[in-house]
Amino acid sequence: MTTKSEWRQCEACTAIILREHAVCPNCNEEIDATADIPKELTGTITAFTTIHIAPEKYREDAPYTVVLVRLDNNTNVMGRLLHGQSPVQGSSVHLDYFSAENGPIFSV
Ligand SMILES: [Zn+2]
Numbered sequence: 001m002t003t004k005s006e007w008r009q010c011e012a013c014t015a016i017i018l019r020e021h022a023v024c025p026n027c028n029e030e031i032d033a034t035a036d037i038p039k040e041l042t043g044t045i046t047a048f049t050t051i052h053i054a055p056e057k058y059r060e061d062a063p064y065t066v067v068l069v070r071l072d073n074n075t076n077v078m079g080r081l082l083h084g085q086s087p088v089q090g091s092s093v094h095l096d097y098f099s100a101e102n103g104p105i106f107s108v
Pocket of ligand 1: 010012013014024025026028029
């Protein structure tokens with residue numbers, strides 16, 4: 001379930017990005033494939049939406065909440081909120097775990 005290896009951190013701008021990227025979408029620097037993500041990620045919810053009618057692939061997950069999180073290093077990452085939690089814009093969140101299919105799962 002935990003797939004930390006799917007993600008890594010850009011050394012140039014500290015953005016958290018999918019490992020499949022060869023170039024950082026945030027700063028356009030080439031990515032060092034050996035860079036790893038920090039153990040702890042904290043930030044603030046800047047936007048969110050709850051998906052009630054999901055694409056086929058995620059149908060069994062619905063309803064689920066997608067959050068845009070501004071991390072403490074001032075980069076943005078998209079993820080989900082832990083199932084059952086209610087999002088509030090501006091509330092603090094921390095990384096709960098990484099999911100292979102859904103990316104970072106945050107908890108308030
Ligand atoms: Zn970067």
